[in-house]
Amino acid sequence: MKLDGAPSMRRYGVSRFYTRHRLAVLLVTLICLGLIAKLRQPARPRNCHGGIPLPQILAQQRKSGATANFAATTAGWRPGARCANYPQDASLVIVVKTGATEAFSKLPTLLLTYLSCVPPENVLFFSDMAGTIGNFAIHDSLDTATADATKDNPDFDLYNNQKELRQLGQNMDSLRNEWKSEAAWRLDKYKNLYTAQKAWDLAPDRDWYLYIDADTYISWTNLFLWLATLDATKPLYLGSQVDVGRPPFAHGGSGYLLSKPAMQLLVGDDRKSLAKEFDKNATTACCGDQELGRTLFKKGLKVQNVRPVINGKNPREFNFGPELWCTPVATMHHVGSEEVQDMWDFENQRNSTKEPLLMEELYYTMIASLMTTPRRDDWDNQSPFDQLRPDPILTPNHVGDFDFFHHDPTKSYNHCRKACEKDKDCFQFVYSKDSCKFDTAFTLGKPRYPKKAEDGGEEVRFQSGWLVERIQKWIAQNSPCPGPNWEKDH
Template sequence: MMFSRQTCGSFALTTVCFFFLFLTAKRLGEWSLNSPYSRVVPSFRYPHGQAGANSTAWDGSAVGAPHLRPYDPVCDSFPNTSNILVVVKTGATESYTKIPMQLMTNLRCVSDFLIFSDLRQNIAGYEIRDSLDNVLAETKHDNPDFNLYQRQQACPIDQESCGLDDHLRSEGWDLDKYKNIHIAEKTYQLRPNYEWYLFIDADSYVVMPSLVQWLRKLDSSKELYFGSVSLIDGLRFAHGGSGYLLSQAAMHKFVGSHPGIANQYDTRIRESCCGDHMLAIAINETIGLKVKQTWPTINGEKPHTIPFRSQQWCQPIVTMHHMDPEEMSSF
């Protein structure tokens, strides 16, 4: 059978095309296996004790789904935070404004974190836990501090709109003070095996490299409570907005060894001004531990209000407060 020159040329061209398609498909398969988006994430990017997505090393002592995130090349040079749990406190009326920026900055590369509010929510697939669901019923009953809490459960629109009134903003402050001890207790129930627990507000910024370097020099097996010290009625306490640190030993002795400790202070908080102040009272009364001053390393200033005098020279900065989304993004 005779083929024309044109037919032979078409056949040859088709064969060559199939050959190149085969090679391309083969190379694409190899590239996908070596793609940065399918690479094994370093173990320190996973929650404490979990060596990888398919690992069985995680002992399961943490309760609730950890945050397993896709590979992010930005995090390649990020310090190892696998021994530190970051705990963020927010409120339902501000969470959708502040938490997304936290997820894009402070929390982007940390190994694990928890977010607590006064309403259970979900933001971009991340769980926001209700810190107040276990407050004693008698504390909530006929207590104006919980008017906002009850109203948020029935809010038919977005929470920010429900809380635009100035009166409601003050109610947010009244409700906030009940969170701190419950957050500490819930945190240890959910993640009991971290060496360090850093508690911050939704508008706090953390300089993670400085934090990691600092904590390397400290012993988490000792009972330690660090923060920027404030004073109310003669009691020193760590200012919550600046952030405060509790070691594994302190958390274990305070909440791990005293189940239900938060409920023991529910009724007393009503007469207190602030949750961070009441937390210091509870820690001191329960285990006799007092806060150690670590200002200006932990501090409540913004970048343009941080004092810069001779006594602050060579002092590392770990936290800043009242950071708006634009300032956080710039850092």
């Protein structure tokens, strides 16, 4: 029998043997490559559901007719590279309230920065007009508002005009700028309760719900360190307390936090009657966050002030000093898109993203180099404390060696500065016509350009000054911080 010829090999199945052998080798190779590829995939965090919404959320969305946030894909969703300080199994929903006139100028930056860390089923956008941004739904907070709010109410003119423009294929830039800002503010106050109720419908049974505006920044490091100190099983309504009117309420732009039991107070069997009462009261209320606070108060839940952890200012406006130095801040407000990016970059360049971010570190890295000059013209450092001008009728010009007119702090910039220097607690001041204000903290502030006086007289200019050496001496005496101070202010 010959085995070295092709016919013999084919006759006795040797060719078939080689073919089967090659197929087997190929199959084993493919299986091995598949196993290697699977092993090399990054481990998916436990309980991270990625871009595929949780089953119970999908069921609720089908029931309510809501649009799912994120299209389910085979690839799913992964957090951004800068998200090591965001626990992917966090039972937290971020609820962003915005308006159609600003949504597309503010939301993209949030999605590209700190919201890129949040699983999509835990991010909800609410506005006064439905739409989408990228793969995310923007839900209409007001499409279920009652007639108590909408009927013959000029506050809803913007809401109706926006719908008409959309039907005509126009964008919101078509609205008159001088009108839409004020109109958007009046409309905004009707959203808060509906936003909360719909947030529960879309993402129920989470431990925490954090409500923010589209110009709010969140520090994940500080937020989760703070959340670890709280009990999510208790009804909690936490925020930066505002004492305008009664009862006090949590300021919306700073962000306010509701626990699961607190949310359940708003979505019980009486949710429709709550909404009806909310709409009726909102027509005369100043703002929606105030009315939401009143609704929770009537349900037996009072706001707890946690400022400055929940905070309504941005780094330019922080009052650094004795009351705000070793304090972690979890939220900031009035943060423009560029500032959001700056904060996001700054946080991700820190030596440790696991350690709390204190105001001290923020000052050193973002503000200190801008506060080496003792004076800035056409600038407002937001000093709050008015210094009174002596009254020559009630007080003689001279008492002993003290010349009241000579020491009048409202007379000029230099007089204001000298008065600040004499006050041991004064770090900075701002002078404008017949006005001198001090501060016991130090703040960068922002430009404030000349304006005409109300009486039509000469322009009013703002001149800010800092006692730089006094500030630097205080910092040297109080740094480094021994650790984070989570205490609320008073």
